[in-house]
Amino acid sequence: MMMLELKNIRKVFNQGKSYELVAVDGVSVSLEARKVTVLKGPSGSGKTTLLSLAGCMARPTSGRIFLGDRELSSLPERFLTEIRRTHFGFIFQQFNLIKGISALENVMLPAYPLGGTHIALKKHAEELLELFGIGRRASSKAEWLSGGEAQRTAIARALVNDPAVIIADEPTAQLDTKLSREFMDIVSRLKEQQKTIIIASHDPLVYEASMIDRVISMRDGKIEEVES
Amino acid sequence: MILHPAIIALLVSSGMISFLALYADYYGILIIRKWDLRSGSGNQLELERRTYLISTILAYVFGFQLFSLFLYVYTADSLCPLFTGAMCAVGTLKVNRYGFPVLLLKLANFILAGFWLIMNYADNRGYDYPLIRIKYAFLALLTPFIVTEAVLQTLYFLGLHPDIITSCCGSLFSGTGSGVTSSLSSFPPSPMKVIFFVTLVMAIGMSALFSRTGRGAYFHGLVSAVLLPVALASLLSFVGPYIYELPTHHCPFCMLQKEYGYVGYPLYLTLLSGTVSGMGVGILMPFKKRASLVDVVPALQKKLALFSFICYILFTIIVLYRIFTSNLVL
Amino acid sequence: MHTWIEKQRNIIDFTLSSLSRRKGKNIALLLVYTLLVFLLASVMFFTYALKREAALTLRDAPEIVVQRMAQGRHEPIPRKYLEVLKKIKGVNSVRGRLWGYYFDSVIGANYTIMAPEDFPYAEGDITIGSGVSRARLVDQDDTIPLHTYDGTSIPFHVREVFSSESELVSSDLLLVSEADYRKLFGTSKDLFTDITLKVRNAKEISTVAEKIVMLLPDTRPITKREILRTYESIFDWRSGIMVAILTGAVLAFIIVSWDKASGLSVDEKKEIGILKAVGWEISDILLMKFWEGAVISLSSFLTGILLAYVHVFFTPAILFKPVLKGWSVLYPEFRLVPFIDPYQIATLFFLTVVPYTVATIVPSWHAAIIDPDSVMRS
Numbered sequence: 001m002m003m004l005e006l007k008n009i010r011k012v013f014n015q016g017k018s019y020e021l022v023a024v025d026g027v028s029v030s031l032e033a034r035k036v037t038v039l040k041g042p043s044g045s046g047k048t049t050l051l052s053l054a055g056c057m058a059r060p061t062s063g064r065i066f067l068g069d070r071e072l073s074s075l076p077e078r079f080l081t082e083i084r085r086t087h088f089g090f091i092f093q094q095f096n097l098i099k100g101i102s103a104l105e106n107v108m109l110p111a112y113p114l115g116g117t118h119i120a121l122k123k124h125a126e127e128l129l130e131l132f133g134i135g136r137r138a139s140s141k142a143e144w145l146s147g148g149e150a151q152r153t154a155i156a157r158a159l160v161n162d163p164a165v166i167i168a169d170e171p172t173a174q175l176d177t178k179l180s181r182e183f184m185d186i187v188s189r190l191k192e193q194q195k196t197i198i199i200a201s202h203d204p205l206v207y208e209a210s211m212i213d214r215v216i217s218m219r220d221g222k223i224e225e226v227e228s
Numbered sequence: 229m230i231l232h233p234a235i236i237a238l239l240v241s242s243g244m245i246s247f248l249a250l251y252a253d254y255y256g257i258l259i260i261r262k263w264d265l266r267s268g269s270g271n272q273l274e275l276e277r278r279t280y281l282i283s284t285i286l287a288y289v290f291g292f293q294l295f296s297l298f299l300y301v302y303t304a305d306s307l308c309p310l311f312t313g314a315m316c317a318v319g320t321l322k323v324n325r326y327g328f329p330v331l332l333l334k335l336a337n338f339i340l341a342g343f344w345l346i347m348n349y350a351d352n353r354g355y356d357y358p359l360i361r362i363k364y365a366f367l368a369l370l371t372p373f374i375v376t377e378a379v380l381q382t383l384y385f386l387g388l389h390p391d392i393i394t395s396c397c398g399s400l401f402s403g404t405g406s407g408v409t410s411s412l413s414s415f416p417p418s419p420m421k422v423i424f425f426v427t428l429v430m431a432i433g434m435s436a437l438f439s440r441t442g443r444g445a446y447f448h449g450l451v452s453a454v455l456l457p458v459a460l461a462s463l464l465s466f467v468g469p470y471i472y473e474l475p476t477h478h479c480p481f482c483m484l485q486k487e488y489g490y491v492g493y494p495l496y497l498t499l500l501s502g503t504v505s506g507m508g509v510g511i512l513m514p515f516k517k518r519a520s521l522v523d524v525v526p527a528l529q530k531k532l533a534l535f536s537f538i539c540y541i542l543f544t545i546i547v548l549y550r551i552f553t554s555n556l557v558l
Numbered sequence: 559m560h561t562w563i564e565k566q567r568n569i570i571d572f573t574l575s576s577l578s579r580r581k582g583k584n585i586a587l588l589l590v591y592t593l594l595v596f597l598l599a600s601v602m603f604f605t606y607a608l609k610r611e612a613a614l615t616l617r618d619a620p621e622i623v624v625q626r627m628a629q630g631r632h633e634p635i636p637r638k639y640l641e642v643l644k645k646i647k648g649v650n651s652v653r654g655r656l657w658g659y660y661f662d663s664v665i666g667a668n669y670t671i672m673a674p675e676d677f678p679y680a681e682g683d684i685t686i687g688s689g690v691s692r693a694r695l696v697d698q699d700d701t702i703p704l705h706t707y708d709g710t711s712i713p714f715h716v717r718e719v720f721s722s723e724s725e726l727v728s729s730d731l732l733l734v735s736e737a738d739y740r741k742l743f744g745t746s747k748d749l750f751t752d753i754t755l756k757v758r759n760a761k762e763i764s765t766v767a768e769k770i771v772m773l774l775p776d777t778r779p780i781t782k783r784e785i786l787r788t789y790e791s792i793f794d795w796r797s798g799i800m801v802a803i804l805t806g807a808v809l810a811f812i813i814v815s816w817d818k819a820s821g822l823s824v825d826e827k828k829e830i831g832i833l834k835a836v837g838w839e840i841s842d843i844l845l846m847k848f849w850e851g852a853v854i855s856l857s858s859f860l861t862g863i864l865l866a867y868v869h870v871f872f873t874p875a876i877l878f879k880p881v882l883k884g885w886s887v888l889y890p891e892f893r894l895v896p897f898i899d900p901y902q903i904a905t906l907f908f909l910t911v912v913p914y915t916v917a918t919i920v921p922s923w924h925a926a927i928i929d930p931d932s933v934m935r936s
Binding site (some may be wrong): 078 | 265266267269270273276277352355356357
Binding site (some may be wrong): 052057058077078081082084085090092096097098099100101105109110112113114115116117118121157161 | 560561562563564565567568569571572575579825828829832833834835836837838839840841842929930931
């Protein structure tokens, strides 16, 4: 199984300008496969940026990222996206479902560019929604879903290409305690399915949960401490 | 100048294509100078994004170039009643000295743009953009051709005055008279037929061989490159007469007209597509050794060879069909 | 290959749903686009159909018309020239023609008046075109007075009004007998307006024309080809002017397209960001934008052409009449024979779809490079 390794990662936004921002400053960390890792820290600590770097959504300004022994940091966008599509599933803080289309279509979206037949794709998406207990809401438009339903749809979407790594950014920020607990149950289930899970959160319900293998604290773009 | 809608359309689109090419070129040169894949800096990311824009632009340029080639000939054809002595496109094109050069440039630009797109496709499939600098250097070479074509085309249309007397295909493509076209037209049909069919069979054979075994890329490219002028000469020398059922009618444009079933279009389209992809196979060869392209190039070459194979077969079928159903015997 | 098709299918699916979610913005663009195609197509269809009609009309015209020139102007030609012309080798038939213009001071219009060789009616009878009939409110069996060159008035009995099918050529036509014609204009018996010749072999027309000039130096032979050419030039020129004027419209259209394409709403930007975040790459977004453009272009193009077709051929081009016909008091009502060819479609394509596509390339690309990162942060 592949390990995700970040070596001396630095990410600078608006480089050279007066409002230059160093979001991540010289971070080196190895993220183990099949484990649940939590990035903890206040807002502005760089954990969201680190997530997007780890998940191949952005390229570091300097430093190297390895997936197994394959170097990702200098890959052109096309290849980066391909890797991201097949290896990573994202769950965003605001869920980020597309309004105006159904939950089912939202789930199918990440697979469109891959060119599978529409029918097979639809079936797979329906199965995923069933898995999370919202099969009956498949044809409802995204804006009519409740908070919990929207989140489950987002999770289903993250799983549609059967990725090895799930990345979640502040997943419980929009949820009440009950739903937050349900989310952590899902995380357990995913861990049982051999998935690697990386979560960024400042919610104690998340980083103090029992199935967490490692907590990495961040502040001002640097790692403060690592506890297992 | 003649205010004909098609002329305006051609001028407008050539102008736009030139503008696009120059725009693409500007960024191309920037890329050649500043490209550094290892760096993750903002500028590099910006450049990588630009390459998408340039590829898109050139894909469109290629498509429009092909259309404008045919539209140009069609326009020349429909304007011929305005010029004394002109019976078809040839007459219109001969009105001033820019007519034919523009046509040749359009053809050349189409072929060159095709090569660029093939190179671009290969480059994008390599994980480290291996051909990026060569590609844009090539583009910088291609742009002057495109701009020249637009300028000459404008000059051509400006110089079209309806009272100029011109000559028709009968005199340009006749057996008598001097000049390349006359010599080609007066070339005795039998040896020409032999040359043509031999080259055609070789092209088909090579494309089949290459798509199955992956060997003989340079030869395939070479045969395709030879096939283009041979086929064009053959169209003049004997295929034309078969189509027109008149041994002295050698015009390459009349076969685009309705009365001959617009057969010129499939003929030229298959010939051009086939030879461009065939030549493309040869062009890719030098890049096969690059690390990131080791798998990409052979796969692409096979696809191109297969495509050229299909085009050549279609071309052959159409030519043979017209020869055998013709009432003429040469 | 199969995957490629499925991928296109999927993306087109999403594109269509995306377009329908933003109906307001897209409808405005569709309307403008369709209007532009409609205008340009109408101009083109109209002029092409007219050109074709003219060509068809001229098909049976004589190959050469010989006119006598004096002081640089067209003058009546002597009857004795007929004998000279008959002797030229290759000339089939030689006929004298009588025709001229009659100015009607009542309504200020010019009619074409002719005395055909085979006038079916008697002296004192006349056949008129429907334009004349409408303008002077005279019908079959009515009387219409015409003035002679020396001021007297001759009442003519209308025996026939030309049918509307031939309006394009006959609208302002008056046909009378030879005797009446000569009476009206005072033309003596040994003069004709001009002489027509039919030449057997088309290739010999220019040779014959040269001979005519040699034998009769005060004449000018006009070949059918030259007439056709003049018609073509005029039609092309007029339609060219319209198109040149409409170039302004095309430019405005380009600007509007650019603007619409660049002005992505916050929602749209977010949507693209989400797509990028879930795994769509730049080329996938570009593909989506391509299909967007294709759908919009195709619908506008087809609708515009269809409307133009109906406009020109079923409701005879009401909008263009004044510009394209020229200043004439009499205006023929007529139906044009529908005629389009692929060439016109291609030209229209270049004048509309190409500018639109070019205008949207860069905005599409700007949309495609939206950072998925931005989605993470919102």
